[in-house]
Amino acid sequence: MLAKCLELDSKNAVSILSGYVDHFQSVESEDVGWGCGWRNIQMLSSHLLKQRQEAREVLYGGSGFVPDIAALQRWLELAWERGFDTLGSNDFDQKIYGRRNWIGTTECAALFRSFALRARIVDFFGKDVSFDKTVGKRKVMQVYGPMDKFLLKGDSKIRDTVLSGDGSCKHSDIPFGNIEGHQVLIDWVWNYFSGNNPIQSGNRRVILSGKSPLYFQHDGHSRTIIGIQVQHQINGMQHYNLLILDPAGKTRALEKSLKENVGWQKLIKRGVHTLKKDQYQGLRLGQKVMGVTLSLEIERTPKKLFNRRMSGGKKNRCNSATSSSGSEDEDA
Known part of the structure; x- marks a missing residue:
């Protein structure tokens, strides 16, 4: 549905989408105020299960559906x-x-890595932010597992940490500060979705990248980035909007706005001017599954995890595209 709305959007705009994603909202009686991270994991999972066969085979014991929060909590404990x-x-x-x-x-990274999915965490720091500051509840960059080795530099402003196939990590440092720094974040998102020969859908206004959505964290809340839009202005400048699904939003309202093509921009589009935090984190998932044997852990997993039905309120297919064949960086 979102793809169709974007095709009818500004003639001077080009949008790149991840593809199929279900929206999961926080529910008043279940997880409002604390469940956003879990809901974003559900959104990422909905994409992986629909569009990536190799991920579908390993995620959640091969059950083929998105677990509810309680089941995800057990999967995290197992990780x-x-x-x-x-x-x-x-x-x-x-x-x-x-x-x-x-x-x-x-x-989020620990959970997906436990299923042998590559995960990369990128930290975006303001010029006055040190590595002792926190994103959300605790310090950043704390994913340590049997295949993780971290390289830390105290003068980094953007920390890019990736788990490579051989278990080593790569990272890079980029200057960051205020609006210019926020543009660095936007550029990173654009480069992520636009790389590796995206697939066109309909016309050149909407492109399906085949890339997984991005987990997007800042102090106190997290959301899911499902794409990015660039608008070419008359003065030659380019204006970028992140395309975001927010678990704090209501699925029914989002679905209605997309069906009617009215008001959805306020629910999904986020420009550079909305990035007011000093610190952000992004998480991207790699395309390929690492060669890790999971059969023993799956056999030991309680069967009740496989029997849970999807929950989290109503879901919405915001990207009505079918599966695409876009590829990911080998080391992502």
Whole structure:
């Protein structure tokens, strides 16, 4: 539905989308105020299960559906037990099932890495932010697992940490500060979605990249970036909008606005001027599954995890595209 709306948007705009994504909203009686991280994991999972067969085979024991929050909590505990993000797990005393704990980018990375999916966390820091500052509830860059090795530099303004196929990590430093720094974040998102020969859909106004959505974290909240739009202005300048699904939004209202092509821009588009935090984190998932044997862990997983139905309120197919064949960087 979003793709169709974007095709009818400004004639001078080009949008790049990840493809199929379901919207999961926080529910008043279940997780409002603490569940945004879990809802974003559900959104990323909906994309992986629909568009990537190799991920579908390993995610959640091959069950083929998006687990509810309680089941995701057990999967995260299993990831901790297997040695992923052991330092981070200490913040929760290695227990999170049944609790109303906020989670962040590191928990998301640990969960997906436990299924042998490559995960990259990128930190965007303002010029006055040190690495002792936190995003959300605790320090950043704390995903330590059996395949993780981290290189830390105290003078970094943007930290780009990637788990490579051989278990090593790569990172790069880029100057960052205020509006210009926020533009660096926008450029990173644009380069991510626009790389590797995107697939065109309909006309050149909308392109399907085949890339996974991005987990997008800042202090106190997280959302899912499903694409980016560039508008070419008369003066030759370019204006960028992140295309975002927010778990705080109502799925029914989003669905209605997309069907009627009215008001959806306020719910999904976010320009550079809206990036007012000093610190952001992004998480991207790689295209390929690493060669890690998971059969033993799957066999030991309680069967009730496989029998849970999807929850999280109503979901909405915001990108009505079918699966695409875009590829990801080998080391992403």
